Amino acid sequence: MLQSHQNPVYEFVHSSDQDAPTPVHHPVIIVGAGPVGMAAGLDAAKQGIAALILDDNNTVSIGSRAVCYAKRALEVLDRLGCGQRMVDKGITWNLGKVFFRDDQVYSFNLLPEADHERPAFINLQQYYLEEYMVDQINQQETVELRWKSRVTQVEEKANHVQIQVETPEGEYTLTCDYLLVGDGANSGIRKMMGLESSGQVFQDRFLIADVVMETDFPPERWFWFDPPFHKGGSTLLHRQADNVWRIDFQLGWDADPEEEKKPENVIPRLKAMLGEETEFELEWTSVYTFQCRRMEKFRHGRLLFIGDAAHQVSPFGARGANSGIQDTDNLLWKVKLVLDGKAPDTLLDSYDEERVYAADENLLNSTRSTDFITPKSPVSNTFRNATLLLAEEYPFARTLVNSGRLSLPSVYHSSSLNTADEDEFDSNMVPGTPSTDAPVNESDWFLRVIGNNRFNGLFFAEQDGTISEANRNLLTTLANSDDIAINILIVGLTADQTLPNGMVRLADNKGLLTERFDGKPGTFYLFRPDQHIAARWRALDQQKIAAALNRATGRS
Known part of the structure; x- marks a missing residue:
């Protein structure tokens, strides 16, 4: 039982699906009501997809799970309706410090360039995010969450998936077009289907100790290598909401997990670090082992694996929940187009293509972090310590220090959905x-404007702040297409110019949007519904835009 938080209990509710004479069909069923599964459900609701979430539990996560949420994940959560509550409750931080033995080696600032709505990171206990998501789901008409509902059987048919669901009132059968599997690192469905997740298990153990304390420590990320209070190991300190501090101690592979979790063994470690006089209450302890692994493919017919069910990384670098949320951001708009018949089923192959690439990027960074934090040979340890000593005085060495390269969104450089540049850009x-x-209009943000679950087009008006008749007609056609309409945003249009039909005027009062996109007059950008850039040109061309849209929807 946590001292700073009491988990809600969600009751099992009888569903009319259980009484139906034949299996009820849902377009999308999601297995797992963790952050990733619920992100998928909320995204489905935003896309207008009727979705059902099934979870075998009846509460949110207990204890210390995901802590750090990166800027990109917060931007996705803004679109899903949870971002502001996260920021309001969480601890915003941008500064990190690295220590070696008794000395601070250096500090780093993760704050991006000025004039972004969201910070580099916030810290917040995972159970708060899950509660906010449950609240948001309960406000939706097209997504339902059923607790105490365990999937016991999955069978893929020619044109649907059939599942068996076990509840306190017995079993029943459902069908769906697509099954999204987000049931965690030990995915029961992955095992049920005979699929594997392979990779590396690192031979080291870490102790998580969450403590409640009043302290004047700043809200920063502090990482120690070989500190005097924990000789030979490493330690990480993070502040969370409610005056809860998460502390990680490296234990070594030979440590006994059950012994190390006992309060009589944890408290002396904490006192050695915090000082004998510091008052604190021990809230949660656990011992974990690093694993970096993934499935070979994330798409298996009509089953799509998301989050930890698809890929698993070590906790240093905040890549678990953040990358899982980006999985769903990538996937649901594609599912929507396929269900609506506006894209072929093969578009879903691009989810596998893009997110396997992202997972490999995360696994590489996570593995490198783990190797640096836990060197496995005397030579590696000597190199690591020499790097830390040099980093105190020489900036070049700081780039070699790896206490957990922090999560950044993946750029899908080689995606088959991209249209390659043919013009020069300084962006x-x-x-x-x-x-x-970038800030736009009086008090708005560009990412909020294009967070509408649609394709968006950004056009920078011509030199004199006007739009030629030919361009006006073309933009009107794009905005009012019977196929896939593009939401058109126009920057730099003078006040006396009327807005073309079906378009939105953007005021770039600080000029930052134009600067960040190198928005020379006549420039046009095409954005996917997940806000990734699909294509860009220095001049409008109807055939090129049509071809790029076909490519971005898997129709080329």
Whole structure:
């Protein structure tokens, strides 16, 4: 039982599906009501997909799970309706410090360039995010969450998936077009289907100790290598909400997990670190082992694996929940187009293509972090310590220090959905990149404007602040298409110019949107519904835009 938080209990509710004479069909069924499964459900609701979430538990996560949420995940959560509550409750931080033995080696600031709505990171206990998601789901008409509902059997048919659901009132059968599997690292469905997740298990153990204490420590990420209070190991300190501090101690592979979790063994470690006089209450302890692994493929016919069920990384670097939320951000708009008949089923192969690439990027960074934090040979340890000593004085060495490369969104450089540049741009907003943010209008943000679950087009008005008749007609056609309409945003249009039909005027009062996109007059960007850039040109061309839209929807 936690001292700072009491978990809600969600009751099992009888469903009319249980009484139906034949299996009831749902377009999308999601297994698992963790952050990733519920993100998928909320995204489905935003896309207009009727979805059902099944979970075998009746509460949110207990104890210390995910802690750090990165800027990109917060931007996705904004679109899903949970971002502001996260930021309001969480601990915002941008500064990290690295210590070696008695000395601070250096500090780093993760704050991005000015004028972004969201910070680099916030810290918040996972159970709060899950509660906010449950609240948000309960406000939706097209998504339902059923507790105490365990999937015991999965069978893929020619044109649907059939599942068996076990409840306190017995079993019943359901069918769906697509089954999204988000039932965690030890996925029962993955095992049920005979699928494997392979990779590396690191031979080391870490102790998590969550403590409640009043302290004047700043809300920063502090990481120690070989500190005097924990000789030979490493330690990490993070602040969470409610004056809860998460502390990780490296234990070594030979440590006995059950012994190390006992309060009589944890409290002396904490006092050695915090000081004998520091008052604290021990709230939660657990011991974990690093694992970096993934499934070979995330798509298996009509089964799509998301989050830890698909890929698992070590906790240093905040890549678990953050990457899982980005999985669903990538997937649901594609499912929507396929269900609506506006894209072929093969579009879903691009989920596998793009998110396997992202997972490999995360696994590489996570493995490198783990190797640096826990060197496995005397030579590796000597190199690591020499790097830390050099980093105190020499900036070049700081790039070699790896206490957990922190989560950044993946850029899908080689995605088959991209249309390659054919023009020169002085901007890193290349096709495949998630869009940057900038202030627009009086008090709005660009990512909020394009967080509408649609394709968006950004057009920078011509030199004199007008739109030529030919461009006006083309933009009107794009905005009012019977196929896939593009939400058109226009920057730089003078006040005396009327807005073309079906378009939105954006005021770039600080000029930052134009600067960040190198928005020379006549420039046009095409954004996917997940806010990744699909294509960009220096001039409008109807055939090129149509071809890029076909490519981005898997129709080329």
